[in-house]
Amino acid sequence: MSAAPAYDAAERAAREGYGKLVAFLAARCGDVDAAEDALADAFTTALERWPADGVPRNPEAWLLVAARRRFVDRVRRERSADRAHDRLTDAARDAQAAFERGEMIDDERLALIFACAHPAIARELRAPLILQTILGLDAARIASAFLTSPATMSQRLVRAKRKIAAAHIPLRIPPDENLAERLDGVLDALYAAFAAGWSDPIGDDPHTHGLAFEAIWLARLVAASCPDEPETLGLLALMLHADARRDARRDATGAYVPLDDQDPTRWDAAAIDEAEALLARAARGNRIGRFQLEAAIQSAYAVRRFGHDPDRSAIVAFYDALLARTNSPVVAINRAMALGRLHGPNAALAALDAAATDPRLATYQPYWAARADALARTGNPTAAHDAYTRALGLTVDPAIRRFLTARATREGGAPPPDNRRSTPERWRSG
Amino acid sequence: MQYLLLCYVDDEKRSYNLSGDEGRALYGSYVAYRQALQDAGVFVGSNALQAVSTATQVRVSDGKTTVLDGPYPDTKEQLGGYFLIEAPDLDSALAWAARCPAATEGTVEVRPIMPTPVSV
Structure with missing residues (x-):
C-alpha cells in the first residue's frame, strides 16, 4: 500500500463510493454480482485517475456516470431476459435521478454486510465476501491474506454471491429480535478480516x-450504524489497541519485540485514547461480551504508557471470563501466560498442560512458544530449548522466527541451520 | 419466491403406526404445521413419502434401462417428505423451516425453486 496521503485519500473515496453504490444497486436488484459487474470498470478507472486528478465532488455520481456504458452494454447483451437486470437498470436510474436533484443515495452498506455474514453463507467466506463487496478488494489480495489460491477464492466468492441472489438472502438490517444474534456473525467476520494474514493479531509483523x-x-x-451495540464498540476498541502497538512490535533492526518489552512511547497514543473512550462507552451498555473482554485485557496492558504496572490479577480475571465464554484453546494459552506473570511459571505450565488436551x-x-517461555523461567533450559525448536518449526513469520531462534540459542545450542523441525536430540549432540 | 423444505428424518423412528401415542402426537404436529402454513397463506403443497425401503431406482444408459431395488444409503436420515412454500426471502423460509416438526426430529433442507426461464 502506498504511503502517500493523497493516494490513500483518493483510494478511500473510491472505495467508499463504490461500496455505497454496490449496496444501493444490490439491495434493489438482489444480485450482488450484477451490481459489482456493472461498476467494475468505473471503479478501476477511479482508482487510476482520482489520485492524480483529485476526488470528484460527488464520488458516487461520478462512478455511476462512468458505469453507464457498461450498463447499456449489459442490458443489451442480456436482452432484458432476466428481471434482475431490469431492476438493476431501474435502480441505476433512481440513483442517477437522486444525484441530479443534488441528493445523496442512502448508505445501505450495513444491509449488504448483514447479507454477506448471513448464517446461510459459509462462516469462512463471510469476511472475504464483505471485503470484496464493500471495499472492492480483488480476489487475489483476499486470497493471499486468507492463505488460499486466487482461483479458489474467486470461485468460492462467485458461488456465495450466486447463493445470495438465487436463495433471496435478504439485503437488509435484521429486525430487532434477530439483530444481536446476527450482529455476532458480522463482528466475527470483521475480526476474521482483521486477523487474516497475522499468525497472532496482537503481536505480529507491521509490514504484512x-x-x-x-x-x-x-x-x-x-x-x-449500530452505536448502541456494546460489542461493536468493544471490537473497534480491540482493533485500535492492537493497531496502536504496530510500530512498537519491531525494534530498529526489525526484530520482534514481545509486549512486555515494548517501549510504550512508541505506541500510538491517539489510537489508545480512542479505544479507551469506546470501551467506556461500551461499558455503559451493561452487556459484557467477548470483544469487550478482549479489549479490556489490551486496555489493562496499555497503562504502562503512564508508567504503571499492568494489573495482572485483573488480566487473569478477564481471561477467566473470556475462557468461560469461548472455550477457545487460544484464549487458554493467553490465560496461562497471564497466570504465569501473576503466580509464576509453574502456574503457567500447569495451565498449559490442562489446555494441551x-x-x-x-x-x-x-x-510451544508459551510453553518454552514458562520452561525457561522454571530453569529447565533443555525442555525450553526443545519447545522453542517446535515453535520455530511452526512459525510463518521471519521476524518471529529470528526471535525464536535467539531464544532457542539462549537456552542451549544452535538451532538447526535450515530452521525446519527435526528431532532435538540430533542437533543438540551435533 | 418458492422454497422447497425437504424433511430428512430417521426412517426407523418414523412411525407409520398411528395407533401409538407417540405416532399420533407426531402426526398431529405435522397436521398443525401444515395448517399454520395454510393460515399464513404461504402453503403451496406437501406430501409425506413411504419409507425408503419401498423405493426403486431407474437409470437409462446406452439405451438400456436398469431397475434396481434401493437405494440403501448409509445415512440414518432419509427424505421423508416435503413442504413447498411461498416466502418473500430466505430468512422467512428459514423461520418456517425451523417450525417444521422435521427440524426437531431430523433436518430440514431449504432449497429455493429455480424460476421458470423466460421462453426464447
Missing part, C-alpha cells in the same frame, strides 16, 4: 499486517 486497516475501516462503519495445539506455534 494483513487486512487490519480495512477491518478497522469496516468496524468504524458498523459502529457508526486439545489436539490442535500440537501444531499451534504460540502454544
Whole structure:
C-alpha cells in the first residue's frame, strides 16, 4: 500500500463510493454480482485517475456516470431476459435521478454486510465476501491474506454471491429480535478480516499486517450504524489497541519485540485514547461480551504508557471470563501466560498442560512458544530449548522466527541451520 | 419466491403406526404445521413419502434401462417428505423451516425453486 496521503485519500473515496453504490444497486436488484459487474470498470478507472486528478465532488455520481456504458452494454447483451437486470437498470436510474436533484443515495452498506455474514453463507467466506463487496478488494489480495489460491477464492466468492441472489438472502438490517444474534456473525467476520494474514493479531509483523486497516475501516462503519451495540464498540476498541502497538512490535533492526518489552512511547497514543473512550462507552451498555473482554485485557496492558504496572490479577480475571465464554484453546494459552506473570511459571505450565488436551495445539506455534517461555523461567533450559525448536518449526513469520531462534540459542545450542523441525536430540549432540 | 423444505428424518423412528401415542402426537404436529402454513397463506403443497425401503431406482444408459431395488444409503436420515412454500426471502423460509416438526426430529433442507426461464 502506498504511503502517500493523497493516494490513500483518493483510494478511500473510491472505495467508499463504490461500496455505497454496490449496496444501493444490490439491495434493489438482489444480485450482488450484477451490481459489482456493472461498476467494475468505473471503479478501476477511479482508482487510476482520482489520485492524480483529485476526488470528484460527488464520488458516487461520478462512478455511476462512468458505469453507464457498461450498463447499456449489459442490458443489451442480456436482452432484458432476466428481471434482475431490469431492476438493476431501474435502480441505476433512481440513483442517477437522486444525484441530479443534488441528493445523496442512502448508505445501505450495513444491509449488504448483514447479507454477506448471513448464517446461510459459509462462516469462512463471510469476511472475504464483505471485503470484496464493500471495499472492492480483488480476489487475489483476499486470497493471499486468507492463505488460499486466487482461483479458489474467486470461485468460492462467485458461488456465495450466486447463493445470495438465487436463495433471496435478504439485503437488509435484521429486525430487532434477530439483530444481536446476527450482529455476532458480522463482528466475527470483521475480526476474521482483521486477523487474516497475522499468525497472532496482537503481536505480529507491521509490514504484512494483513487486512487490519480495512477491518478497522469496516468496524468504524458498523459502529457508526449500530452505536448502541456494546460489542461493536468493544471490537473497534480491540482493533485500535492492537493497531496502536504496530510500530512498537519491531525494534530498529526489525526484530520482534514481545509486549512486555515494548517501549510504550512508541505506541500510538491517539489510537489508545480512542479505544479507551469506546470501551467506556461500551461499558455503559451493561452487556459484557467477548470483544469487550478482549479489549479490556489490551486496555489493562496499555497503562504502562503512564508508567504503571499492568494489573495482572485483573488480566487473569478477564481471561477467566473470556475462557468461560469461548472455550477457545487460544484464549487458554493467553490465560496461562497471564497466570504465569501473576503466580509464576509453574502456574503457567500447569495451565498449559490442562489446555494441551486439545489436539490442535500440537501444531499451534504460540502454544510451544508459551510453553518454552514458562520452561525457561522454571530453569529447565533443555525442555525450553526443545519447545522453542517446535515453535520455530511452526512459525510463518521471519521476524518471529529470528526471535525464536535467539531464544532457542539462549537456552542451549544452535538451532538447526535450515530452521525446519527435526528431532532435538540430533542437533543438540551435533 | 418458492422454497422447497425437504424433511430428512430417521426412517426407523418414523412411525407409520398411528395407533401409538407417540405416532399420533407426531402426526398431529405435522397436521398443525401444515395448517399454520395454510393460515399464513404461504402453503403451496406437501406430501409425506413411504419409507425408503419401498423405493426403486431407474437409470437409462446406452439405451438400456436398469431397475434396481434401493437405494440403501448409509445415512440414518432419509427424505421423508416435503413442504413447498411461498416466502418473500430466505430468512422467512428459514423461520418456517425451523417450525417444521422435521427440524426437531431430523433436518430440514431449504432449497429455493429455480424460476421458470423466460421462453426464447
